[in-house]
Amino acid sequence: MSSNVIIKIENVKKTYTKSQALRGVSFVMNEGEEYLIRGASGSGKSTLLYLLGGLDRPTEGRVIVNQNNLVDLSDEDLALYRNRYVGFVFQFHFLLSSMNCMDNILLPARLGGVESDEVVVRAKNLAKLLNVEHCLEKYPYELSGGEQQRINIIRALSLKPKLLLCDEPTGNLDSENSHKVIQLLRTLAKEFGATLVVVTHDPQIAQSFSNQLVMKDGLLITQ
Ligand code: ADP
Numbered sequence: 001m002s003s004n005v006i007i008k009i010e011n012v013k014k015t016y017t018k019s020q021a022l023r024g025v026s027f028v029m030n031e032g033e034e035y036l037i038r039g040a041s042g043s044g045k046s047t048l049l050y051l052l053g054g055l056d057r058p059t060e061g062r063v064i065v066n067q068n069n070l071v072d073l074s075d076e077d078l079a080l081y082r083n084r085y086v087g088f089v090f091q092f093h094f095l096l097s098s099m100n101c102m103d104n105i106l107l108p109a110r111l112g113g114v115e116s117d118e119v120v121v122r123a124k125n126l127a128k129l130l131n132v133e134h135c136l137e138k139y140p141y142e143l144s145g146g147e148q149q150r151i152n153i154i155r156a157l158s159l160k161p162k163l164l165l166c167d168e169p170t171g172n173l174d175s176e177n178s179h180k181v182i183q184l185l186r187t188l189a190k191e192f193g194a195t196l197v198v199v200t201h202d203p204q205i206a207q208s209f210s211n212q213l214v215m216k217d218g219l220l221i222t223q
């Protein structure tokens with residue numbers, strides 16, 4: 001297994017007007033490995049994931065991914081980083097209701113100007129693998145929650161992200177489907193050589209990860 005450090009978080013703080021979501025967090029992650037983040041609600045897990053994904057910037061500290069400090073990137077370069085490097089799977093799936101599922105899946109490629117036959121073929125193959133081939137021409141509101149979540153996963157993987165960030169990705173699913181989705185994310189991340197970071201409350205899922213980050217009140221209490 002590779003042990004190249006791909007992510008280095010150094011003394012990261014994030015302050016909102018009324019709260020300190022992160023109060024000085026530091027850790028490293030190795031390329032291609034899987035990490036689980038857990039901790040009580042409000043402990044800063046989502047904030048940490050947003051900073052890793054370049055969806056927000058820290059108030060203080062450094063977020064180094066692949067030797068670039070995200071803090072130093074322009075808004076434009078940060079958008080490029082999100083588009084090319086990161087796949088997001090969130091509990092609330094953010095599929096756009098105005099377009100069918102295939103168009104939703106292809107949206108990151110279109111926005112990034114990198115739509116290609118390869119992306120379309122990958123999307124179709126993943127849809128077959130995840131049993132949602134029949135959903136591609138449908139609109140999100142015509143799908144069950146589980147189907148929407150799988151479409152969401154395909155979109156997140158559509159550009160072969162090097163970093164796959166999942167925030168309570170199984171929040172809406174029953175335990176059998178939760179288990180399936182997590183296994184799938186792990187298998188696909190491995191196949192693509194992506195570093196996988198999963199936030200979950202589910203203790204059964206959590207215990208199957210060997211790398212555990214535990215958050216409490218904006219601090220990391222173990223790694
Ligand atoms: P978790 O994902 O572990 O539940 P969050 O990272 O969402 O925790 O939140 C950490 C803390 O930061 C909480 O106190 C939350 O209320 C606060 N917080 C998160 N996002 C915002 C925001 N956009 N504006 C103000 N406060 C926020």
Ligand code: MG
Nearest residue numbers: 045046047167
């Ligand atoms: Mg959260």
